[in-house]
Amino acid sequence: MLIDSHCHLDFPDLQARLPEVLAHAAEAGIGRMVTISTHVARFETYRALAEAHRDVFFTVGTHPHNAAEEPDVPASRLVALSAHPRCIAIGEAGLDYHYDKSPRDVQRKVFRTHIAATRETGLPLVIHARNADEDMIEILSDEMGRGRFGAVLHCFSSGEQLAQVGVDLGLYVSFSGILTFRNSEDIRRIAAQVPRDRLLVETDAPYLAPVPYRGKTNEPAYVAHTARTLAEVIGATESEIAEITTANFYRLFSKAAAADRQAAA
Template structure:
């Protein structure tokens, strides 16, 4: 089984064809997906998706693009929402200096609030980082010094130093369809350097469809193509990478592992 550790099933791209998308994912061996929050205010949408489909989990958090729209959501509110049994992580939250859709100081403050929430909830943080490596390293290092938290650097497209510091801090690193792009030699080199027990795969659907679907709407089924390239990069079989990244997913997203174990017991009884 493969896991798409990061997708956006609530986006309009999937509104009219979600059953088809989920069926295609299952046919491709993608057994679990995490639909990721971009607005705390839309949490009911993510929760409803996760409640309606046993293959889907959700998160709660504010994307850095939307930090100025939700600048003052307290950590306590995020933690409270995260208590739902299908909510398995906090985020995505972080820094995006490529588009700067929210002021950088607001992004940083909201990011730290999400770190506080992840720490308090005991859930992993899904980290968005784009063109902000130095501030990301500074904040992650500073906050880890204040108290440990688990996290994943999602859709990794940053520099080698951030990957190294992330691994040193105990974070996971997730690779998307970018890994398959012809001009992504540096990203493949970074992926090869990440310890195997810290690797995850994702789509970030509907964005960043991997080769051979580049330019099309991405969907969870396509994570199999990213996993196949990751297998080539680390010198393993696709089957081994599926097993590895799924085990890593359940180790990091331990609430998902517990939910699936409970569901398995319910099905068996």
């Protein structure tokens, strides 16, 4: 079984044909998917998706692009909403200095609020980091010194230093279809250096479809192609990478493991 640890099933390109998308995922051996929050205001949408489909979990949080729309959501609100049994993480939250859709100081403030919620709940944080390595390293190092928390650097496309600091701080690193792109030699080199017990795979669907679907709408089924490339990069078989990333997923997202055990009982 493979797990797509990060997708956006509520986005129009996927929601409009959700039964087909979920059927494709099942056919490809994708046993679980996590639909990721970009707005706290859309909580009911994520909740409904997860309640309707036993293979779907969800998160709660504000994407850095939308930080200016939700600048004052308190950690207590995130904590309360995350109590839902199928809400398994906080986020995605972080810093995006590539598009700068929200002021950087607001992004940093909202990110720290999410870290506070993560620390209080014990749930992991899904981190978005783009073109902000220096500030990300500073905030993560500072906040980890205030109290440890679990997290994943999702859709990793940053530099080697952030990957190393993340690993040193106990974070996981998730790779998307970017790993399969011809010009992603640096990302593949970084992936090869990440300890096997910290690796995850994802699609970030509907974006970043892997080769051979690059340029098309991405969907959870395609995570198999990223996993195949990751297996080649670290010298593992496809079955081994499925085993490794699934075990890592349930270790980080322990609430998902508990939910699955309860469902099987």
